Amino acid sequence: MKFIETLKLAAAAIWAHKLRSALTLLGMVIGVAAVVVVVSLIQGFNAYIDEKIANIGAKSYTIGRFSMDDFKDTDSIAAAQRRNKELTLEDFEFLKTRLTLTDKFAAGARPQRAQIKRGNEILQDVAIDGKQPLMGDIEKVDVADGRYFTDVENNEAARVAFIGSDVADKLFPNGDAVGGEIFINSLPYRVVGVRTAKGTVFGMPQDTFVTVPLMSYRRNFGALRNWRSVYFQGTAKDDKQFEDAVDEAKQWMRVRRGLEKGEKDNFGVFTPDSITGLRDRLFGTIFIVAIAVPAIALVIGAIVVMNIMLVSVTERTKEIGIRKALGARRADILKQFLVEAVVLTIIGGFAGVVIAWLLGIVVSMYVIQTYLSLGAIGLAILFSGGAGVAAGIFPAWKAARLDPIEALRAD
């Protein structure tokens, strides 16, 4: 018997009992939808971290005072605070002249909070930081209006500011921010550019900030120490050699700090990988549990399908007898019921994916961007088919081994 015939048969049998098929599949559909929603939430979350926090797209590394491991617990933080010296601009110059694999290399300083004013409009508690002009390139800063700083402005410690879109909107409601004047701690700055709005990350607004050239930051806000300490960011000349570039920077930093071989780093290097690695360490188990729980619904759905397939075999004993009398082999009957179960569950899988997709749209609109990958869809369908095989094999086997004489005698 050809496979296409088996498939047609399965479709006809499912269609003949539309309501029953639909009710049977309810569990499968909910299970698949739940699993797919969770997977797309996780993938959305991961993409979120990649994009907003790890800044995967920028493909840059950061050298800072502390490493990710230093934040393991309070003891390690305390130890790192004693051991890790703050980075300095001298460190920056030392590295800059020696790095051969790094393309762009720039320094920035951690932000502090300040009051910003224009006319009667006052913004409290705005994060202000200082950056070298090249940082704009490294971070792939999206300029909505105007421009980033120039080297000249940095070297002269010019009072110019690159501002977030929230700041621009509040202080310049007419949209004429570029060229305008704002007061930070009572000193006037000229706005040279506005960044494209980024929205929020984990509910934290990203567009309420002011960046000034690093040298202006140092001159007007104080030495680049303590909370204003500097960090460096670099990109590789060749993205394929990114790891090597990071390693080179790390080795020179160790030389600069005079670390012995085998001694622990007393500074931190962050790469997008180290951030996603941290994420996977922190959330990996949670993700597994989050997928496993709705997967239980899938298992229950499969059991329901098996139950209905068993009922179906009993109901159709006569039909099986007739088919056997007319020349159906065991394999034909087995295939008929197995394919029916698999087609049924794959339909359930598709329905589940569609529901998950719709739910994803809603969740993306109101909660967090979800990401439904083709891989997840494929896996869901494959898994549904697998559940169909698992649920169908026993009923199908029961049907196949029915004695034709007994089966024909059934009502």
Place this chain on the structure above:
Amino acid sequence: MESPTTVEPQALEHGDLLAHDAVPAALISMRDIWRTYEMGAEQLHALRGVSFDVQRGEYLAIIGPSGSGKSTLMNLIGCLDTPSQGRYWINSKLVSEMDDDELARIRNQEIGFVFQTFNLLARATALHNVELPLIYAGISSAERHERAERALRNVELGDRMTHRPNELSGGQRQRVAIARALVNNPSILLADEPTGALDTKTSYEIMELFERLHEAGNTIIVVTHEHDIAARAHRIIHIRDGQIERDERVEK
């Protein structure tokens, strides 16, 4: 009486010999067929050493009261069951030792069943019902259609092809079943009480159809307990207590 199980190894050697050297020329050949059912500790012999031949083109009735073993015999002839002991050939193929799948193939190729209760698939159209044996024979959809249509026209149901069984009268249903039985050109048309569920007038119509099919060269075996149905055949085998009581030719 000897136990069939103890005789089996010897019989197998014998069978091999026959299979190679003395394959009977008849369309159907049964030799010393036993069918024994185990009922707990007891053995129930439904057939006790039945032997007969059926030639190509014969019209044979097997008649006997209920419990005579005729249903068991029909199941064996139809390859729905295998004998506990004995040799059975259809079309020179030794079917008595075939496994389930080989038997399914023989049923598909060599046997056309007609049942008392028609046994049509309720959800399928007449055409689809007739196509069923061809599906299991692996025949392409276009050819299947054409052959099933021809078979239905042969039983004068050309205008009922898309009807479902519940839209057909009893006689029409039985004619669909007959079309289905014949569609794959089997060696034997095997009918089990074919008129048992029909009124007298329709019964005659069906028996006339059998007559016509016989004249067209089909080999027909009808299993029945009704004498006037059996009398239509050209040869009657009387079964009683699991044995052939009489094997008579009917002069027409």
